[in-house]
Amino acid sequence: MRASALSAAAALVAATLAGGAAPAAADTPAGVPPVELEAGKGLHHNRGKVVYERVDGEVNAVRIISVHITSGERDCAWVSWNDPDNWNGWSNLTTEPSCNGGSMGEYPGIIIKAPANHPLKVRLYADHPGSDVVHKDIQRL
Incomplete structure (x- = not known):
């Protein structure tokens, strides 16, 4: 009887772990692929990911759900958007x-918007501190 109780407990733990892992892995809304950004190579390889969703009723607006950045070993990296008012x-x-x-991740939940004739873009921008060398990757939302 102890063996069956132990098996049932192990099955419950496994089911709990499996059920809990799925929501944490997916913060992407259905139908909207994340924007993947990469710039540089080797020790200067930087990556970024922006998860967003369109804002209903708005011509050129998106809600930024999450931003994740992994910088190169010798760089500092930012993710920004082409703000027409900056x-x-x-x-x-x-x-x-x-x-x-x-690596870092933030969940800003902000809405970015621009006039209809201004395509929304995100940019991974990385630089080597103390030099003029920069790496960029720009993608349209």
Whole structure:
């Protein structure tokens, strides 16, 4: 009887782990693929991912659900969007960069929007501190 109780407990733990893993792995809304960004190579390989959804009733607006960045070992990397109201044309989607091989993720839940004739884009921008070398990847939302 102890063996069957132990088997039932093990099955319950396995089912709980399996059920709990699925929601955490998927923060992408149905039908909207995430935007994958990559720039640089080797120790300067930077990656970013932006998960978003369209805003109903808006011509050119999206809600940013999550932003994930992994920087190269010798870089600092940001993910930004082409903000038509910013003086330099770009606004960061994260509160800080990811630096020196670190990874970070934020869930801003913000809505970004622009006039209909301004295509929304996101950019992974990485630089080597102390130099003018930069890596960029720009993708349209």
